[in-house]
Amino acid sequence: MLEIDGSQKSGSGTIVRVALSLAAVLGKEVRLVNIRARRPNPGLRRQHLAGARALAELCGGSLVGDSLGSRELLFRPADTVRGGSYRWDIGSAGSATMMAAGLLPPACFADAPCRFRIQGGLFQDFAPSAFHMQQVLLPTLARMGTHAELGIQRPGYVPTGGGVIELAVEPADGPLAPLVLPQRRASVKAVRGVALSSHLEERQVSRRMAETCAALLARRGLRPHIEVRNDSTAAQAGAALAVIAETEDGRLLGADRAGAPRRTSEAIGRTVAQARLA
Structure with a gap:
């Protein structure tokens, strides 16, 4: 089992999202400790819980320690990422795009197409906007072999949230290709x-x-x-x-x-x- 110290480097929720996402892709158990230890309000917040539970549902896995404020979380993913239609509500203005970004890697290797409807915040500081994900990130990842599209159904802002995005992901045809970009500056x-x-x-x-x-x-x-x-x-x-x-x-x-x-x-x-x- 992998153990990851969430107090390292930035000590942010990104450590939680990325660790769980990659664990779901690899089918490996992971334990997170000292979650968000460097933050004024350490531990899991609503957006991190929603993302963790969504990943567990997507791959038929299990969680131990998935409660608000928890500083330790154990994730046991299953072997198969299951395609289908899913709906999740973060329950706050937490970033729906960051949650979608965490679901994207395993969805690329699901056993069938995935469609995610996520409610939360879409436009806020310190998170990629829905426009950026839709018009920059996903087209760039398509060069690696991903097949994903994002639709913005309703805008959502801080502090209310309530925005809705829909992410549709087709399983990749095979291993993803490396993204190689020229070093020279182009016009x-x-x-x-x-x-x-x-x-x-x-x-x-x-x-x-x-x-x-x-x-x-x-x-x-x-x-x-x-x-x-x-x-x-x-x-x-x-x-x-x-x-x-x-x-x-x-x-x-x-x-x-x-x-x-x-x-x-x-x-x-x-x-x-x-x-x-x-």
Whole structure:
């Protein structure tokens, strides 16, 4: 059995997600100790529990220590990752995309196609946005031989959550190929993006984010096409901006920023543009 000390390096929940995901792929037992020991609120939170239980369900495994605040967790995966349709609710604004990212590796080696419907947060700080996963990560992983698509059914923001994504994964045809990217810097051939806001159309938040970002990129000779979306289905007001650049050799480079209290539309637009230009 592998034992992993969750207090090492960043001491974050990423250690939990990655360890359990790879254990499910390999079919090996793993014990996690000192979970999130470096965090102000150590131990398992709702999003980590939801991810662990989802992986156990997906591969017919078992968990010991899966409770809120637990600092130790034992995961015994079964030998087969089972395809099918699954639905999970994180129960908070915890990142649905990070949970989906943990489910993706074993789903690539399932015995049948998988479809996951996950409810939680989609756009927030310190987590990959749903736009990034949909338009940067999954297309990049496709070059390795994965077959996955992400649909955004409803936006979700901090602190309410309530966003919904659907991840569809086809089993890989064989072993995944290494991802080899050229070391040389390639020129950008196209820039696109999405400016999304929920319940904020009167304040023109989507338009302001898009226009600020586009103006800064234009100064560097880039001509982005940023789609403006106004949503009324989310459980609360919120916003997010994502920009994706495609290079001449096919690489995808993303930058994004979620809205937050006292974070203006213009500040979001500037941050994303500056990140893309860096």
